[in-house]
Amino acid sequence: MDTHILPVELEKAYRLLNHGPTVLVSASHGGIDNVMAAAWACALDFAPPKLTVVLDRASYTRRLIEQGGTFAIQIPTAAQLDLTLAVGSISGGEVKDKLARCGVELFRAEGAAQQPLVAGCSAWLACRLIPEPHNQQTYDLFIGEVVGAWADSRVFRNGHWLFEQTDPQWRSLHHVAGGHFYAIGEAMTGSNPEEV
Template structure:
């Protein structure tokens, strides 16, 4: 694999989520690792960078996050569509070998004791910002982004490079019932923000 995992500057880390991809959420606690899919993840702030993610009360990964206070968000690729759908529908509660059955391979990043999913295009290490009201009422979790990395083949110098990368590295955007869309072609408009 010629993947090259490069750090992303904190002030650019929102760009990994800005285009609205479906993500994988992972967490580790008490010797248990789990991974789930989430379509409802969103950037929340530029600096310090923050994000939101909606985690259903039935999700085992949510339980791990609440206990550990840390989690990872990663951007899966078209090549991982089946994996993404499987981790979104299998539950560790009744499928102890969920990760193996979904084809998930985990890896580590130094300084962050979290289960990162191999083969993704970007990874965000997050620290849970305890907001008991939001968590209980809305299933809404807020994380401070404390580390960010991307696959240099598809995100470098602060920008996604989907148009020149292998199409299997494009991000996934879930609708329902196993139907995703891949991200498509660039649309560039003159950036007149300083002129008008």
């Protein structure tokens, strides 16, 4: 594993998603790996840490999650814009060499060998599916308990994002519509109401 990838304390794992990035969702079952992009993912709980993600019933990755019971969420970077758009546009169920075509390189992390992780991202959250059949079938809403979290120390350290201190290529992507994205902007700090 890359020496810049460091574990994130699970009680701070929610911070990896709090800024609302587009995410990559990966899963594996029966020796088959797949990755898709998703715009609707968010932190749900602190202890144990949980997250939600909306996965269309037609997606191949969703089937792998339902069969395998695990998945990973990763935060792609601005440098991975084309990769993100490609994995969100091509179905692994229809194109067997999707990951190779899209230029996806996978790795496994210690303690999360079931979940394939996408190399080059800024953060990764390995999850165990919390089965909620009604939510999954009615709303396409999946809940995961975060069992492991990692971030690239060049852009996330001591529980905080450092986007303003790194190359803009490390910024997270935020999907608007079609193939249109924004990268996260500059940091701003508001005044504490008690100090005004």
